[in-house]
Amino acid sequence: MKSLLAAITAASALMMTAHGAWAATRSFEMNIEDTRITLVDKQQFHTFAFNGQVPGPLYYVDEGDEVNVTVNNLTALPHTVHWHGMYQKGTWKNDGVPGVTQEAIKPGDSFKYKFIAEPSGTMWYHCHVNVNEHVALRGMWGPFIVRPKAPTALEKKVTKDFILMFSEWDSKWADKPGFGGLPSDKPDYFTINGKAYPDTQPIRVDKGDVVRLRLIGAGDTMHSFHLHGHSFKVAFKDGFPLSQPYMADTITFGPGERYDIIFEANNPGRWMVHDHVDSHTVNGDRPMGGIMSVVEYSGIPSDPWYDWAGKKYQPNFYYEESLKKGPGQHANENLKGQAIQ
Amino acid sequence: MKSLLAAITAASALMMTAHGAWAATRSFEMNIEDTRITLVDKQQFHTFAFNGQVPGPLYYVDEGDEVNVTVNNLTALPHTVHWHGMYQKGTWKNDGVPGVTQEAIKPGDSFKYKFIAEPSGTMWYHCHVNVNEHVALRGMWGPFIVRPKAPTALEKKVTKDFILMFSEWDSKWADKPGFGGLPSDKPDYFTINGKAYPDTQPIRVDKGDVVRLRLIGAGDTMHSFHLHGHSFKVAFKDGFPLSQPYMADTITFGPGERYDIIFEANNPGRWMVHDHVDSHTVNGDRPMGGIMSVVEYSGIPSDPWYDWAGKKYQPNFYYEESLKKGPGQHANENLKGQAIQ
């Protein structure tokens, strides 16, 4: 395994599209790197991380942009990158499926993906080689957000925007890259953005915010996301606006699916958010872990019995700061692991 | 463990709400009690049952009511009660999440929950301590129905109203309270309202009835509910009316989700209803059990080969009689277990 930290380059240029609108060409580079991440406490996992982080860097582009990504495989196993949800109109050989649209990228090799960002919405990317191991156990996924040319009235009201990627892990494969992801596996760790409670971060809001949570099923199982103290509108499915957003307090979704839910922060307090699959709230055999977090309103004083009293807050755990920066490939220091030599 | 049967007190008083409407104050008391229930045949389970029954007593209140519930923990482990779906506007410390909204209720202690019943619809309550064991294995859940001020046209037509709570159990933890609910568990019993077929009860209807089934995912897995001989309208999600109810004969839902489905009883006969997850129709290693029941129309003669020929019918298994009684906390004798000394 190599320990290179890739030099990331990103270039942009405006171009005239076929439809007469201006669109940008956005060029990025991304490495696949053997990386040790920590799920929670002392539980580590050997991943093949995109730019050394799990989830990978945020791609944030405008609808219609031309996207160029040079992917360098610095691991000892073959990989590809599939841009889940992208139409790839006229560019099907950039769809990232080994044996169908391309040959897998061999160790040490690179592949340049080039496609138009279409359609808009909450998309994601992931390896498409041996997905039962690489996606389910090796953290090979990240968010890909395409900003719409014509946002809906509802999303225009959003004041805070968060990305949550859900997955699970079977610790018996933590140190066995190239193995695992078998039907007999029983995942015992469950994470949002690669971390389990209490090592997740709060979702901080102010009263009056309109909050968007972009839920992405990045793993292998169903999740049932429940928000306390509020109902939400189910507003987007796989990036597409629903013509009739519906109200709920709990939403179940499967691998590959994305739901954008939007709620008004109108009820100050501390509110649990969690997976209602009960067994997804453990860390190994210890209860009260896994897929849990807290929506914290500003102005609510802490309490001595609060689990997170005195917790060091790390902004941008949910990419909320990156999403404010506009188009680009955005690294996320919170999600970085340690390079494996 | 204590064997007290709590004295249940309920008091009501009318009050003027902030919005000028009359609403009631409803005060209840509920114990958490070590209780042995029988899932089916000889399979028993040690639960921490609300008022000694699984599911717990029905709370039926009006939208806008002030609800007061004093919860007494008579078991040897800490608990709370979360009122799933309630907004808890201005009362977030009554949301029942240990370490986030309150300290867990210690053995022998009590906690008084106080909140406004909002929004309306099919809600539920459950413990929020160690949910992987207490919710998934110890029966700590019950129905909480908030009658709407402005019912929909569709629900006004309902003539029969039933509550079905779905869950599953791993028998190896039956007699080990304080343990279990691990990721490696494999549930082997599957129940509606705490009972498996053939020890469930028929859903009895008359031709012409408009039937509402309130489906509540109270356990740890997905369920796929199928009704024979009819299609139904999916009318409510998590208590909220869908603006466009849709037709189906099978509906999949996850933990924490509620769907209210409504159908016309226009087809006399005996009709199976069951979980279409095939493995949820066993009792341990014996087929033709688990989550199954029969919609029985009145006037249909029995047959000698009918599984339930001669079965002793217990009304109110689905709270259908309790729901007719109007607001209150309604005990359900069918669901009572045996106190554990």
Add this chain to the structure above:
Amino acid sequence: MKSLLAAITAASALMMTAHGAWAATRSFEMNIEDTRITLVDKQQFHTFAFNGQVPGPLYYVDEGDEVNVTVNNLTALPHTVHWHGMYQKGTWKNDGVPGVTQEAIKPGDSFKYKFIAEPSGTMWYHCHVNVNEHVALRGMWGPFIVRPKAPTALEKKVTKDFILMFSEWDSKWADKPGFGGLPSDKPDYFTINGKAYPDTQPIRVDKGDVVRLRLIGAGDTMHSFHLHGHSFKVAFKDGFPLSQPYMADTITFGPGERYDIIFEANNPGRWMVHDHVDSHTVNGDRPMGGIMSVVEYSGIPSDPWYDWAGKKYQPNFYYEESLKKGPGQHANENLKGQAIQ
């Protein structure tokens, strides 16, 4: 076990319905036969196959038709046939549930089912005895399509129509008919129409086609179907048209559910379709198998690295040719297994 291949007879006759329209009487015969099928490579499975094929023969009838099916049980175990989704108005004893609507059909016996085909849409049939084994492990299911009297505007545009039935298998029961389907099972093979990749078949389309995929959850688990390079409209649920079809690229469904999705073939290429439950893309412990296929546009040249370069194409694997034939009971040679003596 007997090795008879049944003589299939089908007769049709027009009749006047109660509503004054002409409808047909369609009479069929179907055997249940011990049959060895091959899921993929060398992995075989002992099934109780309808007319010796898995899935069973396609029933394609018109809404309002009278359907008569004589079912002959040539196996050593009891069975029934349930016509999932059929209202069975006035014919509840033809609903196929042992111990509720009929006595199970004993080995060597026959049962004649008679009912009106109502409602229209994508339905299916399956055994209702010991579903945890017979449905989950023994291939006792097939498609039942009722052509609507009043098709929707969207479905009228369809130019290619495919049926995909999803299921899973635990290989340890492959040669143990009468056993298996326990809660402790861990399926290790995952199939579309009884075959796993690479032994599935491509879905072949031409640019300009409007493609309908009828997804049927015939097994025991959730599936999350993802189509690359396109979005689709979710158009029908359990045969019923949605008043507001919604867009998606991935759809999760449970056992017993059917979704008809419709997409425009407007993007020539080779496009993966697969279950996004990662662990459903293995064959035993080997990756890159299970529930995967490829949408192949005509005119796209092969590549030497294409998994299916040189593959022998078998039309009608998805019943697309049978569906063109109009009403009848349509055998499918691709899906036939070997009789077990």
